[in-house]
Amino acid sequence: KAGVTQTPRYLIKTRGQQVTLSCSPISGHRSVSWYQQTPGQGLQFLFEYFSETQRNKGNFPGRFSGRQFSNSRSEMNVSTLELGDSALYLCASNRDTTSYEQYFGPGTRLTVT
């Protein structure tokens, strides 16, 4: 079974631009969570989607948004990029509400210049 895939793997953007990251969960998984990982802040929870509905949300500004499609694929968008948004963005999927083990993707390394 294929793992969680994220595209693109690397991205360089300029301050003020916006970016969209994509995550394809493991086949059959309906829950997708997004995390921001930085050396100073560790793993910070962004949001979680289940069956196209946002179930949980972290403490990030409104510039960070996400959505989930009917095939469980998810995207996150960051508008008006700031230098501090440079990070590894990780997506994780799990099967359903009764399943707790999260499977992480390789991440998208975003650099904002």
Place this chain on the structure above:
Amino acid sequence: GQQVMQIPQYQHVQEGEDFTTYCNSSTTLSNIQWYKQRPGGHPVFLIQLVKSGEVKKQKRLTFQFGEAKKNSSLHITATQTTDVGTYFCAGRAGGTSYGKLTFGQGTILTVHP
């Protein structure tokens, strides 16, 4: 909001020595998970603990969940160079199985051969 503190931040050991990382939450947790992230990789799920005072073992790894469900530990016996990586705990707030996961800062383990 919920905070999960993890100590130590760094640990250097000689191969064969034991290693322990501790996780403390500011609030009661419904469950706690542990993940390992190898250098350059993504977090990989190790285990989930749910019950107060629960102890689980995986070969040389022993996981404990405190009686008050506010702290947890991971102990590795006789470390090997393959144990190198960052170990994260992640807790869900009490009263819900589906609340957001809050990650600790992680403990970076270095094993010297």
